[in-house]
Structure formats: C-alpha cells, structure tokens
Amino acid sequence: MAAPAQPSRLLVVDDDEGLLLLMAERLREEGHVVATAPSAREARALLAEGATDLMFLDLKLADGSGPALVAELQREQQAVPFVVVTGQGDERAAVEVMRQGALDYVMKDTALLDRLPAVAQRALHALAQERALRAAQAEHRRLERELVAISERERHSIGADLHDNLGQQLTALELMCTLAKTEAAPHPALTRRLDQMARMLREAITQVRFLARGLVPVGPGPDSLQVGLAELAERTSALGRPRCRLECPAPVTVADPFLAGHLYRIAQEAVNNAVKHARATEIVIRLARREGALRLAVEDDGAGLLRGKGAPAEGIGLSVMRHRANAIGATLAVDSRRGGGVSVCCSLPSSP
Known part of the structure; x- marks a missing residue:
C-alpha cells in the first residue's frame, strides 16, 4: 500500500x-x-x-x-x-x-483568492513533472552507462582470452614447429613445410595481438590514456599519410579505466574519420587539463565538413562519439571550416 x-x-x-x-x-x-x-x-x-x-x-x-x-x-x-x-x-x-x-x-x-488554489496546483504539478523528468533522465544515463560498462567488460574479457589463451597456444605451436625442424633436418621437404607453418603461425600471432589490442586499447594504469594516445598517433603515422602526433604539455593521469577507455575511443574515431574522409596531411591529438576540466581534442587540416543545404546527415562515427561523451558526462564540440579542417573537442568537467 x-x-x-x-x-x-x-x-x-x-x-x-x-x-x-x-x-x-x-x-x-x-x-x-x-x-x-x-x-x-x-x-x-x-x-x-x-x-x-x-x-x-x-x-x-x-x-x-x-x-x-x-x-x-x-x-x-x-x-x-x-x-x-x-x-x-x-x-x-x-x-x-x-x-x-x-x-x-x-x-x-477580486478573484485572487478564487484563483490561488488552481495557480498553486498548476505550479506544483509542473514541478512534479520536472522532477520526474530529471529522475527519468538520470535513470536513463545510469542505464546507458551500465550498458556501455557491460560492453567494455565483455571487450576486455574477449581481448584477454585472445591474448592469454589463443595467443599463448599459437606461440606454443610455433615453438613446437621450431623444435620439429631439428628432428626433420634429414627431410628437406618436411623442413620447408615446417618453416611455412611457423611463418603462418607468427602471422596469426601478430593478428591475434592486433585484435586483442583493438579490444583493450587502454590498460588499467592511470597513465594508460596518455600512453594509448601516443601509440595511436604512432600507428597512424606509420601508415605513411597523414602525419599524426600527440601534444600533451604535462603528464595527464586518468584513474578510472572506464573514462580512459571512452576518451581513447573518441580520439580513435576522430582520427579514423580524418584518415578516411578528410584527406588530411596532418592530425594533432591534444590532451591537457585546463580550468578544472580534462580536454581531449583531435584536429586535422583536411577538407572540413559540408555545412548548410545539401550537406549529408551526421555520420555514425560522430553519433558514436557523442554517445560516448554523454555516457561519461562530457561535452563534445565539432568545429569545421570549409577547406580548413575539423576540430573535435571533448571536455570532461569533473576531474577523474
């Protein structure tokens, strides 16, 4: 009751x-x-x-x-x-x-006292609706954060299984091939096949490590976001074009792996967009704490976004970045000048 x-x-x-x-x-x-x-x-x-x-x-x-x-x-x-x-x-x-x-x-x-109860009731009803809306929005954010956290835990679990189980088994098989080559020395044809197997296993090990790294891009340490962004810039530059670098004037630590993971994913998506669509020659990832907020920005010198009539609808990548920013209580701003590149800035007001 x-x-x-x-x-x-x-x-x-x-x-x-x-x-x-x-x-x-x-x-x-x-x-x-x-x-x-x-x-x-x-x-x-x-x-x-x-x-x-x-x-x-x-x-x-x-x-x-x-x-x-x-x-x-x-x-x-x-x-x-x-x-x-x-x-x-x-x-x-x-x-x-x-x-x-x-x-x-x-x-x-003269009608004040007659109207007063209705005015009070209307105002109190509006306040109750506002409180209910805030409660519903808070619950929505909580469920959204919980859902994303579950997804990230599953990613970590699959990544750990790939690295620790499948990766180790493939490494053991490669070692067995190496040992078998010694015993197969008198049989050149068998030795060549063992060499081929060992080479294929090394390639498989590399792919497994790459997949595991993609599923768990940020480690548990407080400096893992900065380290992960530096590696992201290095891998992007290794593709040949565009050049990518991380600018982080002072060490930035993020103790919460949940926050660090989302911030990394936002940067990763912004870099991927710049590489695939912007025709940029340079990408700069900026990470810093300013005015009590953690600020992550990805800037490129590419073609920029189309604006106004005829411009395409917001893509999935940008929608995903906004979703991740909302999940951690951050704001995401996208600034673009035609022919002047794109700047994606994520600002997290609370200090993680």
Missing part, C-alpha cells in the same frame, strides 16, 4: 498583512502547509530554516522588491520555485520576473 502523499510546503511573502493572512488561509484549506513572511528579511530567514516547495512572492515589499530577493537567492544558490503576486499596472514587471524563472503569476484583484 502506497504511503499517503505529504502536503506541499508553501511560503507566502507579502507586506499587506491582511491579504497575507487571507492567502495563507485559502491555501491551507487545500491541504497545504503554509508559512508567511511580511518582508524579504523574514522570507530569507524562513527559507534558511527548511525546505520550501513553492513561494508566492509579492513584487513590492517594504524592505525591498521581489525580483531583488529572487536574484539574491539565485546568487547564493538557494533559489526556490516561485509564483509572482502582482497588482494592477505591474504586468510589465511581472513579465521581467518571469524571465528570472517564475512559474506563473497571479493578479491582486
């Missing part, structure tokens, strides 16, 4: 004490818990004492104004959802306060 809903906690702020009491009583009749404050000073004191679900705020107070109180609370990061109570002729001021985040406004006229 569900627990009964708790009554909403409201605060009414108005320097007209008679109207203040009438408004409070009308809201209490609807089952709300209502506190009152005839001034901005008393309103701040009541807000500091405990949580308030919704505030009804008069625009004009004896010791200040409603907008000034809202601005002060916002500066102090103590903002509370509020509805503006305004008199005739204050409509323009009410609109300005709406821009500060007011949920609604109600006029001080």
Whole structure:
C-alpha cells in the first residue's frame, strides 16, 4: 500500500498583512502547509530554516522588491520555485520576473483568492513533472552507462582470452614447429613445410595481438590514456599519410579505466574519420587539463565538413562519439571550416 502523499510546503511573502493572512488561509484549506513572511528579511530567514516547495512572492515589499530577493537567492544558490503576486499596472514587471524563472503569476484583484488554489496546483504539478523528468533522465544515463560498462567488460574479457589463451597456444605451436625442424633436418621437404607453418603461425600471432589490442586499447594504469594516445598517433603515422602526433604539455593521469577507455575511443574515431574522409596531411591529438576540466581534442587540416543545404546527415562515427561523451558526462564540440579542417573537442568537467 502506497504511503499517503505529504502536503506541499508553501511560503507566502507579502507586506499587506491582511491579504497575507487571507492567502495563507485559502491555501491551507487545500491541504497545504503554509508559512508567511511580511518582508524579504523574514522570507530569507524562513527559507534558511527548511525546505520550501513553492513561494508566492509579492513584487513590492517594504524592505525591498521581489525580483531583488529572487536574484539574491539565485546568487547564493538557494533559489526556490516561485509564483509572482502582482497588482494592477505591474504586468510589465511581472513579465521581467518571469524571465528570472517564475512559474506563473497571479493578479491582486477580486478573484485572487478564487484563483490561488488552481495557480498553486498548476505550479506544483509542473514541478512534479520536472522532477520526474530529471529522475527519468538520470535513470536513463545510469542505464546507458551500465550498458556501455557491460560492453567494455565483455571487450576486455574477449581481448584477454585472445591474448592469454589463443595467443599463448599459437606461440606454443610455433615453438613446437621450431623444435620439429631439428628432428626433420634429414627431410628437406618436411623442413620447408615446417618453416611455412611457423611463418603462418607468427602471422596469426601478430593478428591475434592486433585484435586483442583493438579490444583493450587502454590498460588499467592511470597513465594508460596518455600512453594509448601516443601509440595511436604512432600507428597512424606509420601508415605513411597523414602525419599524426600527440601534444600533451604535462603528464595527464586518468584513474578510472572506464573514462580512459571512452576518451581513447573518441580520439580513435576522430582520427579514423580524418584518415578516411578528410584527406588530411596532418592530425594533432591534444590532451591537457585546463580550468578544472580534462580536454581531449583531435584536429586535422583536411577538407572540413559540408555545412548548410545539401550537406549529408551526421555520420555514425560522430553519433558514436557523442554517445560516448554523454555516457561519461562530457561535452563534445565539432568545429569545421570549409577547406580548413575539423576540430573535435571533448571536455570532461569533473576531474577523474
């Protein structure tokens, strides 16, 4: 059996004490818990004492104004959802306060007390919907992160099996071929076949190691992201064109392998895009901590992205990079100038 809903906690702020009491009583009749404050000073004191679900705020107070109180609370990061109570002729001021985040406004006229419950109910319903949406978005991000983490664990497991099991077995077979060649020395034809088998096994071992490295590109150490990016740049340059280099002015450590893995994959996808589609001659991977954020950027001097009418839709590679950035709470920005290359920048505000 569900627990009964708790009554909403409201605060009414108005320097007209008679109207203040009438408004409070009308809201209490609807089952709300209502506190009152005839001034901005008393309103701040009541807000500091405990949580308030919704505030009804008069625009004009004896010791200040409603907008000034809202601005002060916002500066102090103590903002509370509020509805503006305004008199005739204050409509323009009410609109300005709406821009500060007011949920609604109600006029001080003969119908005020009749309209007040509906205004309160509408504002509280909007707040409940907003909380439900935030909770759903948080749960979505949690599930998305969990799904990606499961995928990464599977990748690591398969990569470890390839390297530790299949790779070692192939290495043992190559050693057996080498030993068998000694015994087959009197038989040249058999020796040649054993040489061929050993060569094929070495190629298979190289392919297995390459596959394992692709599945687990970043190790568990805190410096593995920087090391992995350096190796990515080296492998890309080894292809002949374009040239690729890593610029990392100071050592960057990332303790969380989950974060390091996603950042590496973002850089890898950006480099692959530059190699395959940009016709770039140079790619620069930049890794640094600046202004409390970890910043990873991949820049090329290629053809750039098409913009405007006729431009192709966002490709799968860029969508995957955005997905990975969202999974770790980072932002991804793509900047392109026609004929001036592309810059992909991932910024992670929290310090991993």
